[in-house]
Amino acid sequence: MSATPTPTPSTDWLRLDQQICFSLNAASRAFGGLYRGILKDLGLTYPQYLVMLVLWEHGGLPVKKLGEHLRLDSGTLSPLLKRLEAAGLVRRERSARDERSVEVHLTEEGTALRERALEVPRRIAAATSFDVDEIRALRARLDELTVALDAAAEADAEAGA
Amino acid sequence: MSATPTPTPSTDWLRLDQQICFSLNAASRAFGGLYRGILKDLGLTYPQYLVMLVLWEHGGLPVKKLGEHLRLDSGTLSPLLKRLEAAGLVRRERSARDERSVEVHLTEEGTALRERALEVPRRIAAATSFDVDEIRALRARLDELTVALDAAAEADAEAGA
DNA sequence: AGCCATTTAGTTGTGCACAATTGAATTGTG
């Protein structure tokens, strides 16, 4: 071993402050903290809010479709939807024409909650201090990144298999 | 169904695809998936890898300092560090001069793991298809955002109190 | 029709994030 490695030239690729993933993770959790405060009034967690957004936009959907919109699987959605159902915001019912599928519908209360949710994006936007174009550009960048990462993870998984 | 609300003009602020937080969250989870595959060889999860990065860079640290670097509290770190200890990568010992504090040190094995971790950033960078300057710019942007969000969450919390 | 691969939700188990609380050690103040 001899003498601590400490190579740390200006290009130490293992430095935390050089890792994009850390900045991303930190920003994601900072958003989480802000949403937590704002959504508490609505009785929603952030992932629950995302589910409600999809339902408000598309109406009733099977769990599968919901998962495609949000990139989440039934392992995450099943318990989350149960909690939304317990809160009286959604109903879950087996599809008549395909008994495997469970369709998620808004209740009256769930539909009504949309009105109160309208102020959420405004409060969030106020917090970022970024203007609309900056947000759009950043979002586009991140989506590019996500596509590249998903493709790479896919390729990696297949190489490993 | 009495006419779905569907206000959806081109500025429906509740549309999922307009929300920066969703892109951020998606990118963060996409990174997670990629790291999961790469770090499996090292026997680390992504948060465990972050802890190891800090230890490789700074050497032994009390849990508190570790948490400041990573923005994590003892509720997250305590069990995580126990798992790293069980894996033989770190030792935890009460500080002699302040019995409240627990110092986390790398074991030989933990120090040695750094060599094998050197290829991780390379593999990640290859997956992003972004060049170094783009990454740097994106990271700077995200860090700005994080600062703004933390400040806003702080202000929000105080207003609520 | 009978059989089999696929699809769809749900369940189980592991690990992380975070709020709230506990308990011990330390520090500040009278």
Add this chain to the structure above:
DNA sequence: CACAATTCAATTGTGCACAACTAAATGGCT
């Protein structure tokens, strides 16, 4: 010194992410 306030780690409890598996329903194929 005594005692209140603070600091630090750990614990408890809730909820999310994801892998692996189960069970039921479906659709294709012979």
